[in-house]
Amino acid sequence: MSSDTAIPENDVTSSGLLALVISTLRLKAPELLPAEIVMPDCALAHAPASIKRRLLTAAYEAKGAGFILDMGQRVKQIGFDPVMHVMLRSATPQVMAGKFQRFEQFTHSRHRCEMDADGEGGLAVRRFSVSGPPPVGVENLLIAGLLKAMLEEIGCREVAVETGCAPFDRFTLRWAAFMPAHAGSDPMGMEAQRAREPLKVYGVDEARPLARRVVRLLTADISRNWTCAEMARELGLSARTFQRRLKEEGTSLSAI
Template sequence: MSSFASAAFVGLILRRMALAGLEPPADVTASGLLARALQPGGNVQVALALKQALLRHAAIERGAGFLLGIGQGIHDMPSDPTLDVLRRAASATDLLLRWQRLESYHHSHHRTRIEALDEAGGTALLHHVSLGPAPPAAVEDIVVLGLLAALLQAIGCHGLEIDLIPGDGAALAAMRDDRILLGAALPADGTAQWRLHWRQQPRSTAAPVSAEPLAEPSAETAAGGLSERLYALFDDDPFREWSLGEAGRALGLSSRSLQRRLAEAGAGYAGIQRDARVKRAARAMLAGPATLAEIGYAAGFADQAHFTREFRRVTGMRPAEWRRVALAPPPV
């Protein structure tokens, strides 16, 4: 299981603390570990113990309501590989599935289970659980809940109402009409199960899919043009799992016609998808200091082994080796 937190997430916590005039605890600052982990080009993972220390300190100084509001900082965050994937979700269901895949990809100790979900009615019942013997700490429960609330808002869900559900079933109001109600005190129990309701449905960000196939492209453009159009479709949102039928409709073709045109061009559906994901990952490796785990997730790979295997198949190198060679200074 992962014993590290994303530096982007820890940076979000620090920014929200700074806006509130709250300094990190002295022992964390004195250690120097946080500063080294967050410096440009440095280690982009932070030990979970440091993240937990920051959250405990923030809870003591500003209370549970502040923790729930940390996630609101994503609305001002610039592009980030993981956050971009989550903000591309086309619906609440899509968002929650992307979040679960993120937890699985990073082998997180904690997982968010969907106990009930009604997309049409705008309701969900979630449970934050641990894969180990110790349950998640209340401070971690509340911050994750706040992140999910902010992500729902980011994809167009508004009028959020959120309750914490303790074991006795007496709901504790955490948010009403997008406004945080949670007070300063951390609830003693019941922070891990959450009931969410939203009034406004998200606006779909998925690529448009034609209701009926359009006219097939001419023979002159089919060979190269179709492969390029399919590649662009995958590259636009590499995380999305396109079925053959969905991709065909988006390109104005039946699935059978799509397969036939690709075969005529000597191309394969899976190969084009793999190339799009590998090239997206390669661009991300050159663009900044994100971890290979973050890059592989954002590029749509199922797990880190899948990322390594497919990247090596295309480039002949493992991702870490390719990045080292690509970023090496030219010989003098």
């Protein structure tokens, strides 16, 4: 994103999605990437959706729909993204679809996916907006390509996308077979990154010992709805001691 661009509350997208677009353009079409656009921090949840639309529209006009669909293939090269990490650890396509729909409530201000099984090897998707204008065609193509890539990563074979006509708000993904790939493993190399350098997630300073341990538990599976008691027990502390020590470090579980 532009280094001086504020993020509007009513028009945000996933930082991971914007990173996916930027990384693809850097590699395959650098002439379409304005100099003022910089890679977002994927450890932060949101980025301006307007920048994503601007880049996607330019890429679509210059390269076509296939180029946008193929952007999803770089999903593992965007760097640390806890949401993508959790979705790529899904045991089945149905589990992944459920996670995607839940996370979309937090990673995008307006746009949503409705997903339904279409036979044994298919997923019918409808894209819509909960408020304001509907997602534009290039945004729908990006999501279609991303879902295709994620299905392939978790073990779906010969995945095809049936997009229909613009604005591509209804599309179907089909696969020939499913063989679980790496559910429960580390598909995005998050554990390797943890070993190399401290993580900063949502502004939490991991130099604080207990906050650091909390962040690592949360990012291991952000789909888990931790309670204070569960987190304390996992860390070998009483709930009261856990809360007190976090307060001493200037934070809390809800803040993290």
